[in-house]
Amino acid sequence: TRNGNAVVEKDLLNHEDLAGDRGMIDDIFDETYREKEGPKPPLRYVWRNIILMSLLHLGALFALTLIPSAKIQTLAWAVLCFLVSALGITAGSHRLWSHRSYKATLPLRIFLTIANSMAFQNDIYEWVRDHRVHHKFSETDADPHNAMRGFFFSHIGWLLVRKHPDVIEKGQKLDLSDIKADKVVMFQRRYYKPSVVLLCFTLPAVVPWYFWDESIVISFFIPAILRYTLGLNATWLVNSAAHMFGNRPYDQNINPRENPLVSLGALGEGFHNYHHTFPYDYSTSEFGWRFNLTTAFIDLMCLLGLASDRKKVSKEVILARKMRTGDGSHKSG
Numbered sequence: 001t002r003n004g005n006a007v008v009e010k011d012l013l014n015h016e017d018l019a020g021d022r023g024m025i026d027d028i029f030d031e032t033y034r035e036k037e038g039p040k041p042p043l044r045y046v047w048r049n050i051i052l053m054s055l056l057h058l059g060a061l062f063a064l065t066l067i068p069s070a071k072i073q074t075l076a077w078a079v080l081c082f083l084v085s086a087l088g089i090t091a092g093s094h095r096l097w098s099h100r101s102y103k104a105t106l107p108l109r110i111f112l113t114i115a116n117s118m119a120f121q122n123d124i125y126e127w128v129r130d131h132r133v134h135h136k137f138s139e140t141d142a143d144p145h146n147a148m149r150g151f152f153f154s155h156i157g158w159l160l161v162r163k164h165p166d167v168i169e170k171g172q173k174l175d176l177s178d179i180k181a182d183k184v185v186m187f188q189r190r191y192y193k194p195s196v197v198l199l200c201f202t203l204p205a206v207v208p209w210y211f212w213d214e215s216i217v218i219s220f221f222i223p224a225i226l227r228y229t230l231g232l233n234a235t236w237l238v239n240s241a242a243h244m245f246g247n248r249p250y251d252q253n254i255n256p257r258e259n260p261l262v263s264l265g266a267l268g269e270g271f272h273n274y275h276h277t278f279p280y281d282y283s284t285s286e287f288g289w290r291f292n293l294t295t296a297f298i299d300l301m302c303l304l305g306l307a308s309d310r311k312k313v314s315k316e317v318i319l320a321r322k323m324r325t326g327d328g329s330h331k332s333g
């Protein structure tokens with residue numbers, strides 16, 4: 001018989017087993033943390049970021065007007081750059097390095113690091129540090145993109161102001177020894193700026209211009225600027241939209257939601273109620289390849305012998321969790 005307590009115990013046991021298996025638990029929600037009393041610290045704007053992000057988005061709008069004059073190869077190249085850079089985030093800094101949800105061989109880690117610099121979302125070390133505090137202190141002052149502060153803040157606003165002191169205080173206590181021990185990640189951190197200039201902006205622009213005589217303006221604005229801006233916004237939608245709009249079949253007590261539209265743009269990362277409930281699952285979803293190119297990619301890498309040890313939550317544990325804390329949305333339809 002399934003009595004409430006037995007289910008809780010099984011769920012927790014599974015949690016710890018899988019966490020221990022990964023050698024880390026710092027992406028699991030810490031409910032003991034309390035926000036400090038009293039007024040919040042004032043916003044401190046970072047004008048350099050405000051100006052650069054505005055220019056980037058204006059550049060992306062201009063790039064949209066160039067699409068009708070672009071060669072078909074250039075558009076295909078832009079899509080390829082989008083997919084590769086997105087995998088550097090989803091399969092790389094997210095599922096591999098932040099959550100340790102599978103293991104990757106050296107060649108795959110090198111590929112993911114190159115793809116990650118192409119995505120220019122801060123180096124892997126910084127991304128992982130911010131992402132682990134996001135899970136551990138989700139929707140509090142210690143969450144870098146705290147969705148309680150609204151759509152704009154969790155989408156882009158958090159990159160335009162100084163961090164809340166609790167993000168830094170709590171972040172400094174995280175265990176990042178696994179990341180520091182990864183030579184590929186630390187190499188990227190050391191050469192991050194030149195790697196971004198080369199991989200996010202120069203390479204995407206030079207290829208169409210050199211190989212099929214695309215105009216240099218189109219080569220720069222579509223595969224570099226527009227592709228980069230779309231990648232950023234697809235990622236940010238996970239923090240904003242997927243923390244606000246959608247069902248909560250796994251845990252109705254937390255904010256993150258199941259948002260298939262976000263998953264479509266973010267290569268499988270929009271099943272965010274599932275992901276915050278089971279952060280160690282390599283698929284970030286109950287449903288395998290559905291809207292989830294990243295899972296297909298990781299599976300392919302395993303097939304090729306470049307990855308292994310995929311962590312997956314069992315159907316029984318998922319079902320028990322749905323019954324215990326879900327909003328019932330999966331039962332009714």
Ligand code: ST9
Pocket residue numbers: 046049085086087089090094120121122126129130131133144158159160161162163164167168169170171172230231232234235236238239265266267269
């Ligand atoms: C970008 C990142 O866009 C996007 C991440 C999104 C995450 C999404 C997650 C969702 C799930 C996955 C979905 C994937 C979907 C992919 C789909 C793809 C299509 N802990 O930062 P500073 C300390 S980046 C501990 O300057 P300020 C530390 O000592 C876009 N300590 O703080 C640090 O020094 P160091 C491009 C921390 O001054 C020092 O503080 N990049 C932590 O408050 C200073 O750090 C940009 O636009 C911590 N967590 O400034 C740049 N944090 O690092 C944006 C800090 O040397 N960033 N410390 O150890 C900045 O300019 C600044 O960070 C700031 C804050 C202005 C935002």
Ligand code: ZN
Pocket residue numbers: 134238239243256272276
């Ligand atoms: Zn989240």
Ligand code: ZN
Pocket residue numbers: 094098099131135275279
């Ligand atoms: Zn995560």
